[in-house]
Amino acid sequence: MMSRALSAPPRPSQAAPSPRKSTFRPEIQGLRSLAVLMVVTYHVWFGRVSGGVDVFLLISAFLMTLQFVSKFDQKRPMGLFRHWLHLFRRLLPAAVTVIVAVVVASYLFLPRTRWLDIIDQGWASLFYIQNRLLQAEAVDYYAMDHSLASPLQHFWSLSIQGQVFILWPIIFAACAWVSRRYVLYYRRLLTFVFGAVFVVSLAYSIFFTVVNQSQAYFDTGARLWEFALGTMVALFLPGLKLSQNVRIALGWFGVVAMLSCGILLNVEAAFPGIAALWPTLAAAAVIAAGQTGSRFGVDRILSSRFLVRLGDNSYALYLWHWPLLVIGLSVSGKDHAGWLSGSVIIGTALLLAFLTTRFIEKPWREWKWPEVRRRRAAIAIVAALSVAIIPLSGWQLQVESERREAQSQAWVNNPGARVLDPTFLGDEPADEATLLPAAADLSKDWVTLDGACTDELVPASKALRGACSEQRPSGIPTRSVLVLGDSHAQQWSGALKSVAKANNWLLYSILKGGCKVTPEGMASNAECEEFNAEVREEVTRQRPDAIVAIGTAAVPSGPGEELTPGFRLQVGSWLDSDFDVVALRDNPRFSFNMAECVVRQGPESSSCRPPVEDNLRADSPFGPMAGEELPGLHLVDMTDRLCTDGVCPGVIGNVFVYLDDNHLSATYAASMAEELGRRIIASTGWQ
Numbered sequence: 001m002m003s004r005a006l007s008a009p010p011r012p013s014q015a016a017p018s019p020r021k022s023t024f025r026p027e028i029q030g031l032r033s034l035a036v037l038m039v040v041t042y043h044v045w046f047g048r049v050s051g052g053v054d055v056f057l058l059i060s061a062f063l064m065t066l067q068f069v070s071k072f073d074q075k076r077p078m079g080l081f082r083h084w085l086h087l088f089r090r091l092l093p094a095a096v097t098v099i100v101a102v103v104v105a106s107y108l109f110l111p112r113t114r115w116l117d118i119i120d121q122g123w124a125s126l127f128y129i130q131n132r133l134l135q136a137e138a139v140d141y142y143a144m145d146h147s148l149a150s151p152l153q154h155f156w157s158l159s160i161q162g163q164v165f166i167l168w169p170i171i172f173a174a175c176a177w178v179s180r181r182y183v184l185y186y187r188r189l190l191t192f193v194f195g196a197v198f199v200v201s202l203a204y205s206i207f208f209t210v211v212n213q214s215q216a217y218f219d220t221g222a223r224l225w226e227f228a229l230g231t232m233v234a235l236f237l238p239g240l241k242l243s244q245n246v247r248i249a250l251g252w253f254g255v256v257a258m259l260s261c262g263i264l265l266n267v268e269a270a271f272p273g274i275a276a277l278w279p280t281l282a283a284a285a286v287i288a289a290g291q292t293g294s295r296f297g298v299d300r301i302l303s304s305r306f307l308v309r310l311g312d313n314s315y316a317l318y319l320w321h322w323p324l325l326v327i328g329l330s331v332s333g334k335d336h337a338g339w340l341s342g343s344v345i346i347g348t349a350l351l352l353a354f355l356t357t358r359f360i361e362k363p364w365r366e367w368k369w370p371e372v373r374r375r376r377a378a379i380a381i382v383a384a385l386s387v388a389i390i391p392l393s394g395w396q397l398q399v400e401s402e403r404r405e406a407q408s409q410a411w412v413n414n415p416g417a418r419v420l421d422p423t424f425l426g427d428e429p430a431d432e433a434t435l436l437p438a439a440a441d442l443s444k445d446w447v448t449l450d451g452a453c454t455d456e457l458v459p460a461s462k463a464l465r466g467a468c469s470e471q472r473p474s475g476i477p478t479r480s481v482l483v484l485g486d487s488h489a490q491q492w493s494g495a496l497k498s499v500a501k502a503n504n505w506l507l508y509s510i511l512k513g514g515c516k517v518t519p520e521g522m523a524s525n526a527e528c529e530e531f532n533a534e535v536r537e538e539v540t541r542q543r544p545d546a547i548v549a550i551g552t553a554a555v556p557s558g559p560g561e562e563l564t565p566g567f568r569l570q571v572g573s574w575l576d577s578d579f580d581v582v583a584l585r586d587n588p589r590f591s592f593n594m595a596e597c598v599v600r601q602g603p604e605s606s607s608c609r610p611p612v613e614d615n616l617r618a619d620s621p622f623g624p625m626a627g628e629e630l631p632g633l634h635l636v637d638m639t640d641r642l643c644t645d646g647v648c649p650g651v652i653g654n655v656f657v658y659l660d661d662n663h664l665s666a667t668y669a670a671s672m673a674e675e676l677g678r679r680i681i682a683s684t685g686w687q
Helices: 002-006 026-046 052-073 080-109 112-126 130-138 155-182 186-216 224-239 244-264 274-289 298-302 305-312 314-332 339-366 374-408 416-420 439-444 493-503 526-542 567-576 594-601 666-671 673-684
Strands: 468-471 479-485 505-511 546-550 552-555 558-563 580-584 633-636
Touching: 026 052, 026 244, 026 274, 026 298, 026 305, 026 314, 026 339, 052 155, 052 186, 052 224, 052 274, 080 112, 080 155, 080 314, 080 339, 080 374, 112 130, 112 155, 112 374, 112 439, 112 594, 130 155, 155 186, 155 224, 186 224, 186 274, 224 274, 244 274, 244 298, 274 298, 305 314, 314 339, 374 439, 416 666, 439 594, 468 493, 479 493, 479 526, 493 505, 493 666, 493 673, 567 580, 580 673, 633 673, 666 673
Parallel strands: 479 505, 479 546, 546 580, 580 633
Antiparallel strands: 468 505, 552 558
């Protein structure tokens, strides 16, 4: 049945190619304008995602399908390499312009704590893999812990488009070959192929969005169905016969549905699963409505000179609006744009978009020299790439050079917590010494153990295997020590690693970001409750000699520190099972990014040295438990190595104490290793 449906009658070999017809549809250009206005206004004024990007993806596939089907119908060669060279030669100049502008602006206006992230994202944006980078970071609880997004984050959608711009032509060309080889209807074959892509990708997207929405949002496979939908609209459209009244209604319905999507749906938390059908089907309705020929049709508005002209600048407008918003907010110290400042950002983005299109994108597109030969087009692409590669490489080399220079003097100039030791024998570190870790490295300064758990430490539960890490001693371990909890437990591994190595311990951890270790029924959410239940079973199965956990929970810039919910009950359970328990007091947390405060205002600024009484309780929450004389419980308070002289500074011993608003840097945690080891051994009596 399928082969009969696909089979086509033979074509006369002498048939002449059909003449090319203009495929320009002004209402689609207006639709593109509407989509970019949704993206820009929702981002800038409302701090929300609109669904406009999904419309862009559909439109790009729709237009690309018309182009390749036309080539087949007119018996022109597919010319994949020429197509790719022509396409990316048109796309890169505006993208490179914005990337270089972001590099310069970030160097001038953004704190060093964000430089390394921006360099990484600059490379990823330039080579159309930004979505992969963001996807990798989306699963990392700590990678998302930034006060502001990257000014290049919006390149994720362009990266997905770039990947599809390579994949789709291959499918078109392969289907063309099959169609000619086996005498099949080209459009029908494409319909079957892209129909399958649509079904498989949509099912995958729905499943992935439910399982891990933060990853699915940036996943190419979870977005392919949106492109496939655009392709099928292009394939079905010639056979779609609708009355004028139906097309008028369909057009208005599509526009209203598209505009209301971002208002009625939490797009950022629900896409790209089944909810993304809303804006894409709405856009498909507008495309299907086409030119109604009626003064009541929405196409009359979409085809207006203003929207068509704006559509010409939509690509550049999308490129400019996000970095202007992010860098503007960073400079102003605000977390969102108001109506006035937002209007200034949008107006500036429109101006820059017009200038970029008029003086960079259009001249480059109309340049005839690269179109003569593929080699010339490749040279033009390399030249465009080089404009961004040179400043990115230079900036990266500068950061790495500063890092190497600082590391070479680290032991002398950057003692960190060691400077607070009464027996510290080194010279007072020079005030002008470079702080460590390098500010650009701070966001990456997270401690990790040597690798995933192996052998007997591999959790029985598959859900825990990705959360388990280990550090094994060189010989037979004297004891096994398990670290449990969230990111605040993990950060202390920076000190525990050295302690374990010095004492020949088997150190391992089972951690989940944002999930404190609690007894049954007291976790912060259902996912954490399930995780903790698995952890309890694993602890019972493995029976470590000791458990290390954070026993208190500080609050941002306030003295409301309390015991971790249910901690007394949880400790009692562990002690009843004959485990030693080392409970660490939480570090101060702040309502501002301490690392950025140091970079912007300097380590001696009073803003970066808040009073200890404003951030921690004067009497430790451990007090009542200390009075119970619980054998096997060892309470360790390192506050005097985090706060000194009545303040909790952002820098101690020329080392950044914090990498953000509440997490210790791995470098500073490591500098506390000797003192932490002494206190644990003194409290436990371990040999």
